[in-house]
Amino acid sequence: QVQLVESGGGLVQPGGSLRLSCAASGFRLDHHSIGWFRQAPGKEREGVSCISSSDGSTYYTDSMKGRFTITRDTAKNTVYLQMNSLKPEDTADYYCAAGGWSRCGLLRSEYDYWGQGTQVTVSS
DSSP: OOEEEEEOOEEEOTTOOEEEEEEEESSOGGGSEEEEEEEOTTSOOEEEEEEOTTTOOEEEOGGGTTTEEEEEETTTTEEEEEEOSOOGGGOEEEEEEEESOSSOOSOGGGOOEEOOOEEEEEOO
């Protein structure tokens, strides 16, 4: 059974850091492109970052560049999203997703499997 499970969310002060994890079961993460998305209350789900299955290349939405880093641990079958310099506007539910394209993108339609999400709240 294909399953993605996110963890690592929580409450953090502005300027703080969190590392989100996306653990996969039932398939190998490195055979799929993996994306991180987020959805704030009342807003559409938006792409954050992704890592390609073909060569491990990464992509970030402009507002996350320099603050967020996506990495993949093949041995643990887990993808991470390191988030630094967090801002209140980063508050959202964060989701990871897996798709079959060798080159990743940040369109929701590119992804077939989704986790249940983990909540991130940035507040003082």
